[in-house]
Amino acid sequence: MTATATTMTGTATATCPECGAEWEVSALTKGEIIQCPECGVELEVMSVAPLELQLAPEEEEDWGE
Numbered sequence: 529m530t531a532t533a534t535t536m537t538g539t540a541t542a543t544c545p546e547c548g549a550e551w552e553v554s555a556l557t558k559g560e561i562i563q564c565p566e567c568g569v570e571l572e573v574m575s576v577a578p579l580e581l582q583l584a585p586e587e588e589e590d591w592g593e
């Protein structure tokens with residue numbers, strides 16, 4: 529069994545996969561949605577140790593086909 533942290537301790541530097549902005553974050557929880565202060569994109573916290581962010585799926589906007 530591996531104990532996987534689901535909540536951050538201390539602070540870490542988040543990097544936006546969309547625009548490359550870096551900023552300090554703290555107390556994030558795995559699965560939480562945060563917003564990039566630079567481009568405003570929504571990011572899902574995939575992992576907290578190490579911190580890993582991924583673009584959150586857009587469910588409100590329907591781009592159609």
Ligand SMILES: [Zn+2]
Nearest residue numbers: 544547564567
């Ligand atoms: Zn960004």
